[in-house]
Amino acid sequence: MVEENAIVQLKKLSKRFDQDQDVLSDIDLEVKEGEFISFVGPSGCGKSTLLRMLAGLTSVSEGALLIDGATPTEPRDDLYLVFQEANLLPWARVRENVELPMKLQGKPKITRQAVADAIVELVGLQDAADRFPRQLSGGMKMRVSIARALSVSPRILLLDEPFGALDAITRNQLNEDLLKIREKDPFTAFFVTHSVAEAVFLSTRIVVLESNPGRIADIIDVPHSYPRTVEFRESPEYFDLLARTSKSLRQQKGESE
Amino acid sequence: MKRPYFFIKHLFWPTLTVIGVGMIGGCGKQENTQGSSLTKIVFQTDWYPQPEHGGFYQALVEGYYEEEGLEVEILPGGPNTVSAEKVALGQVQFAMGKTNDIMMYISRGVPLVMVGALLQHDPQALLYHQENPINDFRDLDGKRIMVGPGSAFIDLIREKYQIDFDIIPLDYSIAQYLLDKTFIQQCYITSEPYFARKQGANPGALLIKESGFDPYHVWYARTDYALSNPEIMEAFSRASIKGWKNYLFGDANRANQLLKSLNPKLDDEFIRYSINAMIEYNLVTGSTKDPEMIGHIDPARIEREIDQLIKLGLLSTQLKAENIIHQSSLNHPTP
Amino acid sequence: MLAGEIIKHNKTGSLSEEQADNIRRVILPYPTEIWQATVQERSNLFPAAYNTLKAAIIGFLSAIGIGLGLAILLSSSKALKRSLYPWILVIQTIPIIILAPIIAIWLKQGAHSVAVVSFLISFFPIVANTTMGLTSTDKNLLELFAVSKASMLQEILFLRFPYALPHFLSGVKIAAVLAPIGAIAGDIFVGTSAGGQGGIGFLAILYKGDVNTPALYACAALACLMGFLFVGLVNYVQWLLLHNWHESSLDGEA
Numbered sequence: 001m002v003e004e005n006a007i008v009q010l011k012k013l014s015k016r017f018d019q020d021q022d023v024l025s026d027i028d029l030e031v032k033e034g035e036f037i038s039f040v041g042p043s044g045c046g047k048s049t050l051l052r053m054l055a056g057l058t059s060v061s062e063g064a065l066l067i068d069g070a071t072p073t074e075p076r077d078d079l080y081l082v083f084q085e086a087n088l089l090p091w092a093r094v095r096e097n098v099e100l101p102m103k104l105q106g107k108p109k110i111t112r113q114a115v116a117d118a119i120v121e122l123v124g125l126q127d128a129a130d131r132f133p134r135q136l137s138g139g140m141k142m143r144v145s146i147a148r149a150l151s152v153s154p155r156i157l158l159l160d161e162p163f164g165a166l167d168a169i170t171r172n173q174l175n176e177d178l179l180k181i182r183e184k185d186p187f188t189a190f191f192v193t194h195s196v197a198e199a200v201f202l203s204t205r206i207v208v209l210e211s212n213p214g215r216i217a218d219i220i221d222v223p224h225s226y227p228r229t230v231e232f233r234e235s236p237e238y239f240d241l242l243a244r245t246s247k248s249l250r251q252q253k254g255e256s257e
Numbered sequence: 258m259k260r261p262y263f264f265i266k267h268l269f270w271p272t273l274t275v276i277g278v279g280m281i282g283g284c285g286k287q288e289n290t291q292g293s294s295l296t297k298i299v300f301q302t303d304w305y306p307q308p309e310h311g312g313f314y315q316a317l318v319e320g321y322y323e324e325e326g327l328e329v330e331i332l333p334g335g336p337n338t339v340s341a342e343k344v345a346l347g348q349v350q351f352a353m354g355k356t357n358d359i360m361m362y363i364s365r366g367v368p369l370v371m372v373g374a375l376l377q378h379d380p381q382a383l384l385y386h387q388e389n390p391i392n393d394f395r396d397l398d399g400k401r402i403m404v405g406p407g408s409a410f411i412d413l414i415r416e417k418y419q420i421d422f423d424i425i426p427l428d429y430s431i432a433q434y435l436l437d438k439t440f441i442q443q444c445y446i447t448s449e450p451y452f453a454r455k456q457g458a459n460p461g462a463l464l465i466k467e468s469g470f471d472p473y474h475v476w477y478a479r480t481d482y483a484l485s486n487p488e489i490m491e492a493f494s495r496a497s498i499k500g501w502k503n504y505l506f507g508d509a510n511r512a513n514q515l516l517k518s519l520n521p522k523l524d525d526e527f528i529r530y531s532i533n534a535m536i537e538y539n540l541v542t543g544s545t546k547d548p549e550m551i552g553h554i555d556p557a558r559i560e561r562e563i564d565q566l567i568k569l570g571l572l573s574t575q576l577k578a579e580n581i582i583h584q585s586s587l588n589h590p591t592p
Numbered sequence: 593m594l595a596g597e598i599i600k601h602n603k604t605g606s607l608s609e610e611q612a613d614n615i616r617r618v619i620l621p622y623p624t625e626i627w628q629a630t631v632q633e634r635s636n637l638f639p640a641a642y643n644t645l646k647a648a649i650i651g652f653l654s655a656i657g658i659g660l661g662l663a664i665l666l667s668s669s670k671a672l673k674r675s676l677y678p679w680i681l682v683i684q685t686i687p688i689i690i691l692a693p694i695i696a697i698w699l700k701q702g703a704h705s706v707a708v709v710s711f712l713i714s715f716f717p718i719v720a721n722t723t724m725g726l727t728s729t730d731k732n733l734l735e736l737f738a739v740s741k742a743s744m745l746q747e748i749l750f751l752r753f754p755y756a757l758p759h760f761l762s763g764v765k766i767a768a769v770l771a772p773i774g775a776i777a778g779d780i781f782v783g784t785s786a787g788g789q790g791g792i793g794f795l796a797i798l799y800k801g802d803v804n805t806p807a808l809y810a811c812a813a814l815a816c817l818m819g820f821l822f823v824g825l826v827n828y829v830q831w832l833l834l835h836n837w838h839e840s841s842l843d844g845e846a
Contacts, residue, residue: 087733361802364803365614401784406797423786424784424785433701
């Protein structure tokens, strides 16, 4: 699954808004196809901004952002973003929400329905397919949001703290499910989170950012192979990585305070 | 269980609100006229202050009312004045109106009585362009005219001349008339022709009274009030009639100054026109041109008007002139 | 309060009970008297109500159509909004009593002008509310559409319109109240009796002249009924469109 050539390259990437200080500064990162990159860091380190730049929602101030070796000039079809909030259309049923990106891409209804059925089942929402968002729990809403992103089979999936508002049990469940989905439908992931545990469990690499300005402070490899199960979460390796990442993160916070 | 809940949810608060507002309204006003030896009188007119009300303003500024022991407040009207209702409720003591309108109220059982006439003849007319003259009411056949809907003369003219015409509601303006040479509308002979000419039109007017429908314009009061206060009726009439005599034939300067200050649309030239029209058409004095006839109401003419209205179906009750004209007016000399 | 005042005067003055009751009927008729008048005058009332209803429906539908169109126009560009909105506001702020003669001069009096007054009185809330709805689309959802590479048209059709729908409908509901009022006001100011085109407003003037107060109240009742009918219809449509998802229509449900 891992290929040699990088799918995403960030070269001396900087971002500033107006004349203010840099939000992000000199970010250098090469990501290979199939990787799962997590960004952790104190508030204001620019991790969400980084994700938005990858999504094309905000421009690059300095440096280069390359996807498949080229600067993207227009929005890409093979990239999708999962937002912090579930961000569902309140007037549309679960199935219609999942179909939305395909609908916007102009795919025929039959294709849309077939894909949506499969994905709704993949995220375990087959019984809720005809419900409206207001009838769903927070965790279910987030599943819909992920299903929606997966409906276009993206090569790159950006996830901006998708599970931040969920309780710990739901969050663990969704972490495991996300990896299972990824086994069936592989994508390269960029994942922003506040949870070190989540980052360790999911990622191939954890990028620790410092703030003011946002820079890469540390990169921690998680060599454990996929599929990862609950046993990984209970292994000494997991706790060791957890400790290392937490320490690195604590140092960043200490320096910035 | 559903039903009482429905009541509480949907009807309880509206009901309570209605009761509440009613109570607040009920605690409203209290009048206090103590501290003056003059009797307080409120007189409701039918329009903005204008020369057609000149006699009353003359009596007011020249102190004729005070001489009679009355403290009179003149309440100007407008397009939506409700006069008879105010008289009926005792909110005003006198109001002015056309006899046919007042008789309509009386026929509905509202106890009103006519006290004196300010206009012996109806100044209402149809305003047309000389380019499209209306020489006779028959010329109205098939036309469209702007009048106050429900005006008694509409039915009378249709009936009498066996014609039909469409009506559009009066908007109290001559704007449409000025733009359309074929436009016909209701007017006061004392007013609109002047403004039409000023605006460059070549107006003509056909007096409604030529059709045989010619109500008085009178001041009236509530019957029980008039009967129990004959001296107030007499006093108000004496002062008002004196006001009219002097307004038309004496020095009306101060009254006109007052009118102008109350109604900015008035100027000296228009007031002169209006007064001349009232004199020329014998509106206040009647056809005898005798100033002594000012204020007089002729019972025989009222009887004729009653018959006329009944024949047209505009009046359902056979009224008696002597019951609806106050004694103080009948005391005047008959011609 | 009115009835109380009559009784008060009855005490101090010398009105007979019958006279007081007659005055009461002219000022404030009993519901039974209004009902009797409605039955008595039905051959006048119902054709007039039909004329008013027709004008109100035309005015209301034009208000929806033109109001929606204007809202789309206004929300599409800030410059357009800045240059157009004041004029719409001007039309709305001129009292109909002043606007009516102007309409009569331009369009001549008649049933069509009555519909125009109904339209003029009712279109503004639709413009204001819908513009508000179209320009207050959730920023996150707009980003979702941006990430999804939606076209401008898709964004309007699948996001901005549905998002503005509750706003639009609340504007429509206000218009539903105003349209019959406009039709009746229009009737009074720019109506005509030609070809039996007179409506409730026209009739009300006639009843006022006839001192037929119970029938006048019947006119008022018919006007109310019409307003309720319009609002009821809009409420139903609103429920159909929103009950699945919008807070405003989630009635008593957990």
